[in-house]
Amino acid sequence: MKLRPALALAATLLLAPNFAQAGETLDRVLSTKVLNNVVVDDYPPFTFIDKDNKLAGFDIDVAQAVADKLGVKAVNSVPGWEVITAGRWAGRWDICICSITPTTDRATVLDFIVQYYSSPAVLVVHKDETSIHSIADISGKRVGVGTGSSYEAYLDKTIQIPGEKAIAFPFENPVKVPSDETVNFQNLALGAGVRLDAIVANIATAKGHIDAGAPLKVVGQPLFGEPNWIAVDKGDAEWNAKIVEIIEGLRADGTLKAISEKWLGTDITRNDV
Incomplete structure (x- = not known):
């Protein structure tokens, strides 16, 4: 970008x-x-x-x-x-x-x-997740985000980043679960749909958890430049x-x-x- x-x-x-x-x-x-x-x-x-x-x-x-x-x-x-x-x-x-x-x-x-x-921000799911392939699939799903973060604003469809292109929101009515971001990753690692269905997070943070052995994966395209x-x-x-x-x-x-x-x-x- x-x-x-x-x-x-x-x-x-x-x-x-x-x-x-x-x-x-x-x-x-x-x-x-x-x-x-x-x-x-x-x-x-x-x-x-x-x-x-x-x-x-x-x-x-x-x-x-x-x-x-x-x-x-x-x-x-x-x-x-x-x-x-x-x-x-x-x-x-x-x-x-x-x-x-x-x-x-x-x-x-x-x-x-x-x-x-x-x-960039990305969508993260459990490695065994089979029904979520992109952000368009999170409607009605429980999605973890950091409390007060740009990711929470993204799910609320309120985020505006000066100088960046308009952000698309190709989803409807996800169940937003704001929390400590580390807790979100821990909850998602418990299994597909156990406590969370997905997380919106920074790609570097997601990669760090995945490289450390968390049973997670990034799906779809980057959501917005961050x-x-x-x-x-x-x-x-x-x-x-x-x-x-x-x-x-x-x-x-x-x-x-x-x-x-x-x-x-x-x-x-x-x-x-």
């Missing part, structure tokens, strides 16, 4: 109110020597709790790389997805390197400043510009590619695909 430039998204963001003061965030980070990042902890391989009970994954490594460029310490918090996407952080956190997809609603309370990877951007609280242009500069530098010097290949076995961070 061709990654769009930020112009269309920026036009949307300019319509929303400003909350922060210019330079406030950068001044705070450089003064405290801490970059406070928000993440979720149930989204492997992007963020998860490892065997040592520590946060790990693609997003954690990207946050560390950004902190290194700033000369500060990265501290990752897990306040909850609904809290993250509500915006108005009031200085509690500085940045969301947390695999967030920009939507029209989210852009009213957050600034989406730079895309750092793209990976560009993931770094988000911040609204209104601090100086902070936004600094983060864009750092991310593009990490892309140019191969750091983002190396992190992606470490966690996903391929480069999903290119800005020309």
